[in-house]
Amino acid sequence: MAEFPTPSIIPCRTCPPQDQQGGHAAGRHDISVIRPSDREHLAEEAAQWLARLELGTADRDAFERWRSRSPAHAIAFARVQASWEQFGNASGAENGIASPAPISRRALMRAAMAASIVGVFAGGGILTSRAYAWDRAETGVGETKSVRLPDGSTAMLNTDSAIAWKMDGERRVVRLGRGEVALDILPGTDTLSLESAGLRARLSAGRFNARLKAGALDVMVLKGEAHGETQALHSAQPDNRAGAYHTLLLTSGTPSVRAASQQQMAETLAWQNGEILFQDEPLSAALDEYNRYLRNKIVIIDSDLAGIRVGGRFTSTDPSAFLDALRTSLDIEVQPADGNYLLTRKK
């Protein structure tokens, strides 16, 4: 077995091709092109980074530096990540596998379904009540949790969130009780019904982020399609379908669909990674967001601080770096009091 090289800079400028196969080979290489042997080397480095990230032994800054060296590095990482995800999907709901053989049967069935069903929406039928208990999962403040649902889909709960689900082979329902959940949905015989506070969205196979906020259900689609249902059954609203990189906002009124900004997407991906991302937001909004993750809340005392714009990437459960940044770069006094942090302007 070959030993792994430690990550190092890969020369991205190609040397002259070693074995030319045809007359047109000269001059066809571009600076961004790397030779197959380099590509292989990059693939190995990318695998090592993914292994470290998965095992929690990665130095995140070093990883970001590595990935940003060239597009080829980013591509190599995306490839190995894609394989990792595909591998998980092929295994589906199967748990505790000791040898590779038992994977195949159920996975084959799922694959066969996948081939025929992706993207198809069935009309919203009347819910039949069946005597299956709801399963539940929840997180406290500052926790996240990943849950594998019976159909092999995964749900990742953000801080202070609760979901319940019921699946009987054909019908799949997930209820968001509070908070936020990221859903990675595998194809099934029908769409998955996401319900919350009397609102319902039908989700195709794909990747979604749903957040319940002030009685409204905000569903961001990263892959697949979300179809909003209003209170009136079968109302034919033309604008209640959100495709990839759109958000579907469900309220008691008319659903609305909007393009998701890159910022929204980046924030959504950040929380799944234990991070919180601010991109030029007012301090008051940033604190609302941060406080979701904190038992000890950060509170603005001098109200004129509320409009200060802040940005940065922080660990969601530990605000010390964030508070330091407020202190040093914004001249804000941070006083611990009663387990909370009070923000005042420095005199």
Add this chain to the structure above:
Amino acid sequence: MPALRPIDRWFIDEVLPHEPAFLEAARRLERDADAAHDLVQEAFARLFAMDGWASIAYPRQYVLRMLRNMSIERLRRAKIVEFQRISDIEDFDVEDDTPDQFRIASGKDLVGRVRTALNAMPERCRTVLIRRRFDGQPPREIARELGISLSTMEKRLARALVLLSRALDTVEPKDVHEGPGIVQRDDAATG
């Protein structure tokens, strides 16, 4: 879950699944497998370098068109131009702008490849991969039960990932069902 930026998520979901079709198109444009791989890789690199990727409505068609244009660029720079290739590229037909269908390699194929890759990899790599990915077992617990260090486990998992990626990446263009929009050349499959 590792750090995926929006562009990585988009690339994995919307672009990479179509790679077999890109390679097949590139082979018709470039005629030799190495050059075809380079062309696709370069198109991917350009995607990563551009702003506004999120507004690309049909990534598959977009990349196919990129490949065609890049191939023409390359031809123009080449010292000796083969006339036959110019007309070939002019004949190259990018699929029309119908919405993408999910024409990715079949799930059955995927499962077969995963299974083959698992069977072929060393036991010690497979064990770590399965415990981490299927069972979701915490890294330290795996290390303790197997009696290995985290850094040894890192090496084994990385090795498993390389082998897995290699098995899943080996795309055979013939496996892909092409839509009617692409003109099939007679020698396309032999490239």
